[in-house]
Ligand SMILES: C[C@H](O)[C@@H](O)CC(=O)C(=O)O
């Protein structure tokens with residue numbers, strides 16, 4: 395089936411009106427409408443197998459990503475899956491280094507989001523053709539083949555191809571046991587769904603008490619807009635979860651560097667494990683200063699959900715500017731680039747704790763973190779994957795959480811496929827959900 399040719403690539407703008415209830419809100423994104431640029435690639439195979447991919451956005455702007463996907467689609471249509479996966483590094487480079495298109499990146503922003511959507515669909519297709527969930531495709535893959543999917547350009551000063559190979563070969567020991575453990579117990583998760591910034595104290599209290607009853611032990615709270623609100627909300631949640639459960643805080647880039655240090659110092663009494671995105675996601679040295687200042691308080695710095703590419707992650711790691719690497723399945727160049735980041739994190743001995751606050755992000759990134767544990771890090775120490783309890787019902791193979799752990803997906807593919815009915819209803823602006831909202835606005 396690898397011989398099948400890609401004959402069509404479609405992309406649609408699908409949005410969910412999450413801002414109406416403040417789901418997903420934070421100090422910088424006060425009205426996010428969780429959205430995706432949703433890609434479907436069709437092949438000429440008799441079995442009509444398709445690949446589904448997406449990238450995440452928060453509403454306005456999705457149409458720009460859709461445009462970028464369309465502009466790249468000519469590089470994909472006409473290729474066979476075999477041509478692509480037999481030189482996946484070359485194909486990644488074809489998309490990311492096209493002589494004219496790269497000017498609007500390179501490897502960052504809208505164009506990288508578009509590359510993520512397309513490559514996520516290609517990986518989904520590959521996993522489906524092999525009849526495996528993506529994590530299993532990766533776990534079973536020969537280390538040399540895995541490494542051949544990575545573009546090492548610009549990162550060899552931190553991680554060479556040989557070093558990547560050595561990490562993967564070394565982690566073969568015990569791999570079978572870890573896979574069985576994951577299938578039985580799942581991968582540890584934390585929840586962000588109790589404490590979006592726009593939620594009232596009453597809502598936060600109710601959601602937190604429900605989450606505790608469901609067995610959640612790790613909680614993330616949005617902070618950064620108003621210090622007194624942060625103190626009140628962190629105090630409330632810390633009292634509810636007790637001293638032994640884990641608390642994280644997330645400022646979504648709200649502060650300057652010194653402001654971040656002062657503000658977080660005032661929240662130190664609530665013992666957060668990390669402060670996430672304290673300042674501009676591009677400010678590597680700023681994150682290094684914050685890390686240094688907060689280390690004596692036992693607070694680490696986490697970032698990555700808006701980190702452009704492997705090169706920036708390299709520098710964050712080299713500068714000891716982060717203590718938790720937050721990979722994102724849709725921000726960088728799909729599995730190819732995330733493999734590079736996961737392997738660099740292993741080399742620098744920094745835990746990977748994926749970002750998943752968005753539609754579809756939990757579905758996708760669970761595959762990557764399972765791979766990280768089974769085939770790379772072999773450790774659960776200080777590691778957990780984010781979970782948000784929104785919009786899973788729109789996916790064909792939604793995430794399964796049991797006892798606050800991600801249970802490994804079993805269906806073939808990368809869990810990107812959405813229900814067609816959901817896609818139709820949420821198409822922007824013509825879907826019935828958006829037409830109804832527009833009508834209400836007129837009344
Ligand atoms: C706009 C998103 O909901 C963002 O707040 C998610 C995020 O920062 C996280 O989940 O972490």
Ligand SMILES: [Mg+2]
Pocket residue numbers: 644646670671699749751
């Ligand atoms: Mg965040």
